[in-house]
Structures are given as C-alpha cells and as structure tokens.
Amino acid sequence: MYVKALYFKNFRNLSDGFIEPCENVNIIYGDNAQGKTNLLEALWLFCGGHSFKGSRESEFVKFGEKQARIRVEFFSQNREQNSELVFGSNRKEVYINGVQKKSAASLIERYNAVIFSPEDLTLVKRGPSARRRFIDSAICREKLGNALIISRYNQTLNQRNALLKDIYRHPELKNTLSIWDDTLCYLGSQIIVRRLEYIKKLKESAEKYHLGISGGREELSIGYLSTTKASYGENEREIFKSFSDNLRESQKEDIKSGFTTVGPHRDDFDIIINKKRAKSFASQGQQRSAVLSLKLAEAKVLSELTGENPVILLDDVMSELDRKRQDYLLNKVRQYQVFITCCDLDESLCDEKSRKFFIKEGSVS
Ligand SMILES: Nc1ncnc2c1ncn2[C@@H]1O[C@H](COP(=O)(O)OP(=O)(O)OP(=O)(O)O)[C@@H](O)[C@H]1O
Ligand SMILES: [Mg+2]
Secondary structure, three states: OEEEEEEEEEEOOEEEEEEOOOOOEEEEEOOOOOOHHHHHHHHHHOOOOOOOOOOOHHHHEOOOOOOEEEEEEEEEOOEEEEEEEEEOOOOOEEEEOOEEEOOHHHHOOOOOEEEEOHHHHHHHHOOHHHHHHHHHHHHHHHOHHHHHHHHHHHHHHHHHHHHHHHHHHOHHHHHHHHHHHHHHHHHHHHHHHHHHHHHHHHHHHHHHHHHHHOOOOOOEEEEEEOOOOOOOOOOHHHHHHHHHHHHHHOHHHHHHHOOOOOOHHHOEEEEEEOOEEHHHHOOHHHHHHHHHHHHHHHHHHHHHHHOOOOEEEEEOOHHHOOHHHHHHHHHHHOOOOEEEEEOOOOHHHOOOOOEEEEEEOOEEO
C-alpha cells in the first residue's frame, strides 16, 4: 500500500495543509520543534488510532482550537481508499471511504505502517512490557480478531486477579478460581501460539538484517521466553495443558502475591547479540541496529502476511547511524514507501523520484 495524500487541519502544531508524497523515499526536513514528528504521527494514526507516543487524543488538537482533522488518501487492496479521523472534545470520529465507523479498528487490515522512532530503543533497553506491546501490536495488525482475544484475555486476567485478592481474605472462595482458570488458559494459549508463530517468522528475518547492518560482524538471536514453558512447534492444546499445569503449580504463590504470576502477560522475548544479552552488554549503536533489524523484519512479515507493503516511517533515525548502516537501511527500505524526518536535508538520502517537504512552524512547503 502507499499514501497518495495526507491532509491535516489543527492537528498538533500543523495548521492547515497537505502533502502529496511519492511512492518511494519522502524526506521531511526542518529545524527542531517544527512539526516533523507530528506529521509522522498523523500518518501512523490510521493504523488503528493509537499514538506511538502514548498520547491522549485530546492532545492532538492544536492549542486553542476545538477540533483536529486528518485525512489520508491511500492505495491498498487494489483500489484507492480514504479515511478521516476527527478529534475533539468527544470521542473521535472515524470515516472510512466516506462511511462513519465506530472505531478505527477496521482500518487495520487496509492501512499499515511500521514506525521507527528514538523511543523504540526501549525495546532493547527496558523491561518486558515494551517487548510484549511490540509483539501484541504486530499480531493485532495481522488480524483484527487477535485484538479481541487479547482484550478478552486481559479482562479475564483482571477478574482472576481480583478474586486472588479476595481469596487472601476469604479462603473459602478458592474453589471458584477454576472458573477463570479455564478461560484464561483457553485465551492465553491462543495468544501464545500466535506470538510463537510471529516470533519464529520475525526471528528469521531480523537475524539476517542484523548481520547485514553490522557488516557481518554481529549475530543477533531472538527467543520467546514463556512463563508457561510453551515452546515453538507446540499446538494450542499442548500449550493449554502446560499453561494449566503451571497455573495450578503457582496457585499458592498467586494467592500470596494477589496476582497471576504465569501467562502471556508475564512472557518476554530475549534479544541476544553475539551470545550476550543486548540489554546489559550491547553498545548504543548495536542496540539501535538490533531495533532496526526488528522493525525491518516487522515490515517484511507484515507484507508477506497481508500481501501489502506497509509504509515505513523513520523518525530521527538517520543522524544516529554511520554511513555504512545508513546505506544498508536505505537500500532495504527502498522497496517500500518511506517517510524520513531529519533536520538538515541530506541529498544523499534522495534519488530522482524522491519528494522533499520542508516544514516550518507547522506549515509544509
Ligand atoms: N496540541 C498541540 N498544539 C500545538 N502545538 C503542539 C501540540 N502538540 C505538540 N505541539 C508542538 O508541536 C511542535 C513540533 O513538534 P514535533 O515533535 O513534530 O517537532 P519536530 O519537528 O519533530 O522536532 P525535533 O526535530 O526536535 O524532533 C512542538 O513544539 C510541540 O510542542
Ligand atoms: Mg521529531
């Protein structure tokens, strides 16, 4: 898929304007705080309506204004489509091809993007929750139904956790735990199977990309770490069983701590470079390269799965990479429609087809 045009009005500091990008490399350049990241955020929001910065919707509206509007015209599923999001004091309004929808979720299978921003380094640097968010967001974009499974799992988990806290004070309630356990294992095993399948595909590509980015010097290795002891190749039934067994074994501990200690909500994946854990031992450049490899792999898996190339959004990535790594990255992303933000226009990123957008105080020229 590719974006044909993006219109914006009072979206963050972007006042009123539009861009018509090319299908290849698009450069958005300008000084700090002019609106480059805001433009990428607008492009990203059509993936399902959530900010990659974790912002609230009210923050999208330009200071002093009542409403923000963004509209995208894009080519996907062999036809031209469009979507409009309106943010105001009420719930956001979503329009797809002119028809109002309840949520932006149904954009998921039509519009796809992969974003790499400096905040993504948390994937390597921080605790497991950022990595779980990464896989879950990826599997949700593969299939709309997966988001529903995850949301039902989280509801069940909250109910089980509430009961665990009650059992601590009223031990006679212990027998009712099994009501939630079955549902938890049923939904949880579906999530784990999808995550394992996803990591298997991701791993294959990410490991290759990392070898390429590092000029053959670094070996990346990724592995899913499950608190339920599930492993690659197991089916849902087998994972259901190991999840149930582990849940039963940890029951005492769960009651004592007042929350569920095993399940996909506690799983993680390991990022290892040259046999050492990246979080503790990798340099800044190695960590950045590992995240880039994961993101390139995410784009590849997504395009194989949906049959559509996602749009690639690179926010402030280039300036942090040495020339060799820049060239490798550019070469890999050229097959997609790419948006690259930078402060100074670097002509070496462009080719004859590239379009350049200069942004100043929220206006694009
Ligand atoms: N709701 C809003 N209304 C008006 N301005 C906003 C709003 N939200 C954010 N901004 C402002 O938009 C400006 C541009 O932000 P943005 O992150 O896009 O800058 P940038 O061009 O990416 O800069 P940098 O090169 O530093 O990353 C910031 O000064 C920010 O305070
Ligand atoms: Mg920025």
